[in-house]
Amino acid sequence: xxxxxxxxxxxxxxxxxxxxxxxxxxxxxxxxxxxxxxxxxxxxxxxxxxxxxxxxxxxxxxxxxxxxxxxxxxxxxxxxxxxxxxxxxxxxxxxxxxxxxxxxxxxxxxxxxxxxxxxxxxxxx
Numbered sequence: 582x583x584x585x586x587x588x589x590x591x592x593x594x595x596x597x598x599x600x601x602x603x604x605x606x607x608x609x610x611x612x613x614x615x616x617x618x619x620x621x622x623x624x625x626x627x628x629x630x631x632x633x634x635x636x637x638x639x640x641x642x643x644x645x646x647x648x649x650x651x652x653x654x655x656x657x658x659x660x661x662x663x664x665x666x667x668x669x670x671x672x673x674x675x676x677x678x679x680x681x682x683x684x685x686x687x688x689x690x691x692x693x694x695x696x697x698x699x700x701x702x703x704x705x706x
Contacts, residue, residue, distance in 0.1 A: 614678040615640035620706055623690065627697030630656060630690055632706055639683045639706050643676040643692035652695040661687040661703060669693075 617635025626646075633640040643656040654676040655669030660683040668677040681688070687703040 613642040613644065613675050615642055615680070623692065623699055623701060625692065625694075625697050625699035627652075628654070628692065628694035630692035630699055630701075632690065634706055637682055637684045638680055639688055640678050640680040641690050641692070642678045643694060645674060645694050648674040653693070654695075655691075655693040657691040659689045660684075661689075665689075 613631065615631070615633040615635075617633040617638070617640065619631060620634045621632040623630040623632070628643055628645045630641055630643050633642075639658065639660070641656050641658040643654050645652060645654060651671050651673050653669060654672050654674075655667065656676040656679045657665050657667040658679040658681050659665035660681045663681065663686075666679045666681050668679045670677055676692070683706060685705075688706050689701055689703050691700045692698065
């Protein structure tokens with residue numbers, strides 16, 4: 582009887598720890614491939630560019646406004662003084678993630694979904 586009670590208690594503690602740890606793990610790697618916390622969403626006519634920050638790294642991904650149709654989806658991310666990282670593909674939802682080490686530099690982002698685009702000015706992320 583005591584063994585059964587101890588096993589039940591251990592199972593309860595493990596499930597409680599998993600429930601507490603799961604939300605942080607879900608935020609660490611989102612469905613679009615960028616790690617970190619979302620810092621900005623930059624909307625435009627056919628989609629939006631989502632920016633994530635993880636330490637000194639900045640990650641950007643372009644998401645379609647109306648997913649489901651295969652369209653060319655692209656994103657470009659540049660830290661001031663460094664080369665731009667551009668990623669694109671034909672997809673039904675989003676572009677591949679573009680990730681750069683920005684540190685405390687200004688960044689510039691461009692996002693495109695067939696028929697519309699967004700180009701930012703230099704800003705701190």
